[in-house]
Amino acid sequence: MKTSSDLHCWIVVNGYLQHDKFSSLALFIKESAERKKIKATLIRNSDLIPVIENGIPMLKGTFGKLPDFVLFMDKDIHLARHLELLGLPVYNSSSAIDICDSKAKTHQALAGHNIPMPKTVFPPFTYEGIERVNMDVFNQIGSELGFPLVVKESYGSFGEQVYLIQTEEELLKAIRLLGHKPFIIQEFIRHSKGRDIRINVVGDQVIAAMQRHSESDFRANMTAGGRAQPYTPTKEEAILAIRCAEILGAAFAGVDLLFGEDGPLLCEVNSNSHLLNIYECTGINIADSMFDHMLNNIGKGSATDEKTSRLADI
Incomplete structure (x- = not known):
């Protein structure tokens, strides 16, 4: 059994950011x-070439040998899944990253688990280049949720691609501008206007x-001009954040909660x-x-010969 000083970790980042x-x-x-005495290598997703050859998953590139485990700090789902096919422990898992990356998938994955969240509507899909001619369904959605309401593109970060819509006219204009992009529509939680909570969960803590x-x-996002201060979650907020990460299969997550009038509401994971940001605010290093x-999760296990045999340099 290896000690931490014998372990090698890849920290996978996006090569184009x-x-x-x-x-x-x-x-x-x-x-x-x-x-932690772990040998860590920063590696770009653009340095790795996932290949399936003769039905067997392989990895090509100029990276040396495969690591013992991977901290995947990117959203290249196909690469993360390919690394798992090679037998590598990947954190977070490709499935957790995939679900959390989509606001629509997140809310549907949490549905049926007694997770409080804003009323959420999943609008009808259209294909690229195919305009929505009949907008009656969006008039119905506006009546259902009331105004203002919130339109969120399914894929977006730092509070961007989130729009507060005041009128039916604004809603129809926003829908036309979004085109075929996936999005959700939610009720606006007035009680939480301009404020939210970020809770960082690791494991069950x-x-x-x-x-x-x-x-x-x-x-409330800091990139949108928000400010932050340390916060002690209530027991209800802490349990909700941990439960969301658990349901989604995330080993660690930043769970955002809104202030509902009757208690916390899940915003996103x-x-x-x-x-x-949270280190600068609280002085706590989540990465540790x-x-x-x-x-603890990998039991300080070693990489297998099978992993090494699937490596091919080009």
Whole structure:
């Protein structure tokens, strides 16, 4: 059995994101791994080529040998799933990343589990280049939810691609602009306007939390101008956040909650939450807890010969 100092971890990041905040986050996580005596390698998804040859999954590239486990800080679902096919432990799993990446999939996955959330409508799908001619269904949705309401693109981060819609005319205009992009429509939680809670969960524990608020925007996200302060979740909020991560199969997650009039409501679950913001707010390094959880979960096991045999350099 290997000790942590014998283990090698890949931290997979997107090769096309060049923004400083993503580079800083990757280095921040790598430093946490090294504090745990884990050999950590930052590797771009663009350096890895998933291949199925003669029905067998293989990985090609110029990366040396396969690691013992992978911390997947990207949303390249096909790559994450391919690494799992090679027998590698991947955190979070490809299925958890896939579900959390889509607001529509997240809410449907949590449905039927007594998770409180805003009333959510899933509008009819259309194909790329095919306009919605009959808009009657959106008039019905507007009547069902009332105005204002919130339109959220299924795929989006940092509070972007989220729109507060005040009138039926605005709703129809937004729908036409979105075209074939997947989105959901939700009731607007007035009681939580400009404020929410981010709770970081690792395993079955709350590690840190912050309350975010904005004086100028209905969204509380810090990239939308919001500010944050350390927050101690209530027992109800903590249980809700842990339960959401558990249902979605996320080993760790940033769970966003809204302030409902009768208690907390699930807003969204982030499988790859931005750890620097909550570190700057609370002084708590979530990455340290993430590596502790991964080490405990894999039992400090070794990589198999099968994994190595599937490696092919080009």
